[in-house]
Amino acid sequence: MSENKPTRDPFDAIADPTRRQLIRLLAESGEVPLHELTVHFDMGRTAVSKHLTVLKEAGLVVDRRVGRETRYKLNAMPLREVQDWLAYYTHFWTTNLMRLNLFLQEDEE
Structure with missing residues (x-):
């Protein structure tokens, strides 16, 4: 190789x-x-x-x-760096979408 x-x-x-x-x-x-x-x-x-x-x-x-x-x-193996970088944003979007969902549910009440 x-x-x-x-x-x-x-x-x-x-x-x-x-x-x-x-x-x-x-x-x-x-x-x-x-x-x-x-x-x-x-x-x-x-x-x-x-x-x-x-x-x-x-x-x-x-x-x-x-x-x-x-x-x-x-x-x-080098794609691990990309995966790790994307994992942060997966967490970021999951957290923010959950917050948005809670906000919308509170707004409906």
Whole structure:
């Protein structure tokens, strides 16, 4: 496997819908060569490869050479940072919506 020292923010990497779709495909499929990923997009191999490079720089993808092809695999650990960040806002919205509900119930009485 290649060296995978994250140099890019995972939030930046998942900001693009194409990269989010690549993450989903890799999560569903395991280790996949570039040509199998490319068929899911309306773009060439070079463009898909550039998106994979961004994901790799964020530590979200690892790759390894098998003969003449490169296979890509998801490393979901950097998504933990995203999940932790979102968890705060889940709590924030749950708490505030409960307060709003109580306020509306009091207003009805």
